[in-house]
Amino acid sequence: MGGSLVRPGAGPWPAAPGSRRGRPRRQTARVAPDIAPSTPYVDLDRAAWSRLSSSTPLPLTGADVARLRGLGDPIDLAEVDAVYRPLSRLLNLYANATGALHTASSTFLGEAAARTPYVIGVAGSVAVGKSTTARVLRELLARWPETPRVALITTDGFLHPNAELVRRGIMHRKGFPESYDRRGLLRFLAAVKAGRSEVRAPVYSHLTYDIVPDEQVVIRRPDVLIVEGLNVLQPARPTAVGGSSLAVSDFFDFSIYVDARTSDARQWYVDRFLSLRATAFAQPESYFHRFAELDDHQAIDRAEEIWDSINAPNLEQNILPTRGRATLVLRKGADHAVERVRLRKL
Ligand SMILES: Nc1ncnc2c1ncn2[C@@H]1O[C@H](COP(=O)(O)OP(=O)(O)O)[C@@H](O)[C@H]1O
Numbered sequence: 124m125g126g127s128l129v130r131p132g133a134g135p136w137p138a139a140p141g142s143r144r145g146r147p148r149r150q151t152a153r154v155a156p157d158i159a160p161s162t163p164y165v166d167l168d169r170a171a172w173s174r175l176s177s178s179t180p181l182p183l184t185g186a187d188v189a190r191l192r193g194l195g196d197p198i199d200l201a202e203v204d205a206v207y208r209p210l211s212r213l214l215n216l217y218a219n220a221t222g223a224l225h226t227a228s229s230t231f232l233g234e235a236a237a238r239t240p241y242v243i244g245v246a247g248s249v250a251v252g253k254s255t256t257a258r259v260l261r262e263l264l265a266r267w268p269e270t271p272r273v274a275l276i277t278t279d280g281f282l283h284p285n286a287e288l289v290r291r292g293i294m295h296r297k298g299f300p301e302s303y304d305r306r307g308l309l310r311f312l313a314a315v316k317a318g319r320s321e322v323r324a325p326v327y328s329h330l331t332y333d334i335v336p337d338e339q340v341v342i343r344r345p346d347v348l349i350v351e352g353l354n355v356l357q358p359a360r361p362t363a364v365g366g367s368s369l370a371v372s373d374f375f376d377f378s379i380y381v382d383a384r385t386s387d388a389r390q391w392y393v394d395r396f397l398s399l400r401a402t403a404f405a406q407p408e409s410y411f412h413r414f415a416e417l418d419d420h421q422a423i424d425r426a427e428e429i430w431d432s433i434n435a436p437n438l439e440q441n442i443l444p445t446r447g448r449a450t451l452v453l454r455k456g457a458d459h460a461v462e463r464v465r466l467r468k469l
């Protein structure tokens with residue numbers, strides 16, 4: 124393959140907050156290529172990535188992609204072909220290999236091999252297009268004969284209801300780790316992974332900006348479960364006795380971080396906010412209904428204020444630092460197209 128291997132920390136990947144990159148480095152001797160420090164990542168540019176798995180057919184049409192596309196996301200069939208078709212093949216190989224491993228360990232233990240869903244996490248900032256990525260993958264993975272049943276949940280269903288956020292004084296921190304019922308999400312994933320026949324999750328509405336009372340999504344032993352959300356790669360919380368509890372990502376077989384420059388994500392958030400005035404905000408039940416009548420200047424001010432006070436600090440403090448934990452990073456350019464793909468090999 125024509126992609127380039129990179130040293131950890133090298134290449135186009137900007138430093139996550141708190142990383143060593145960006146600090147002055149001691150001068151070190153040049154390392155000969157054959158003894159260069161090994162890296163757990165393979166970093167491919169778009170062209171090299173899209174040449175992989177060229178024999179895998181693309182089972183979607185332009186109309187399918189239009190149906191799956193989120194507001195403001197220009198994804199088209201060419202993008203799905205170049206980026207998501209190889210990813211679907213890779214996930215198919217990984218899911219099959221994990222199934223075989225599971226069968227082997229059941230045989231060793233003398234247990235009947237019960238299938239357990241292959242769980243994929245999709246992380247990244249607000250407005251980077253996680254939901255489109257997750258929906259496209261759901262559609263592609265469901266076309267493989269081994270995984271026809273693909274379920275998708277978003278972690279916003281596990282946000283505390285607004286009344287509870289207000290009671291805790293953290294309404295301005297929606298999307299931060301503490302705004303979620305983390306125990307509920309862990310219980311949900313443990314039940315899905317244990318192969319329970321029916322597992323329920325609460326539902327969030329972007330329209331009312333709150334949990335929908337008395338509504339639940341039911342997951343019935345899928346072959347694959349995709350779990351999409353800002354904070355799905357958060358490490359476990361330390362416990363009072365010096366240990367740590369389980370993390371959501373402990374239940375993942377594979378994880379994807381949808382990455383973009385922070386300035387691009389901010390612009391996409393503002394653009395989407397402007398578009399939402401004529402669609403979601405125009406509906407009387409929308410939490411943001413009062414913003415439907417704002418002119419462009421007022422709407423841009425309001426969107427930038429929300430971004431700068433909530434979504435940017437959350438990205439910098441909680442989300443971006445988890446990028447290195449992902450199995451695969453999709454790095455988007457300013458036009459939303461994926462420019463590079465980084466896969467963790469080890
Ligand atoms: N205020 C809103 N009203 C209606 N829909 C919204 C609103 N904010 C976000 N959405 C929709 O919710 C989905 C998830 O958005 P977000 O959490 O920003 O993640 P991403 O853009 O990475 O998918 C998107 O499809 C988006 O269009």
Ligand SMILES: CC(C)(COP(=O)(O)O)[C@@H](O)C(=O)NCCC(=O)O
Pocket residue numbers: 249277278279280297298351352353354429433434
């Ligand atoms: C609902 C969200 C927290 C995303 O939740 P997720 O599905 O990623 O868990 C986010 O889209 C959001 O609404 N953030 C609050 C700030 C804002 O209104 O943009």
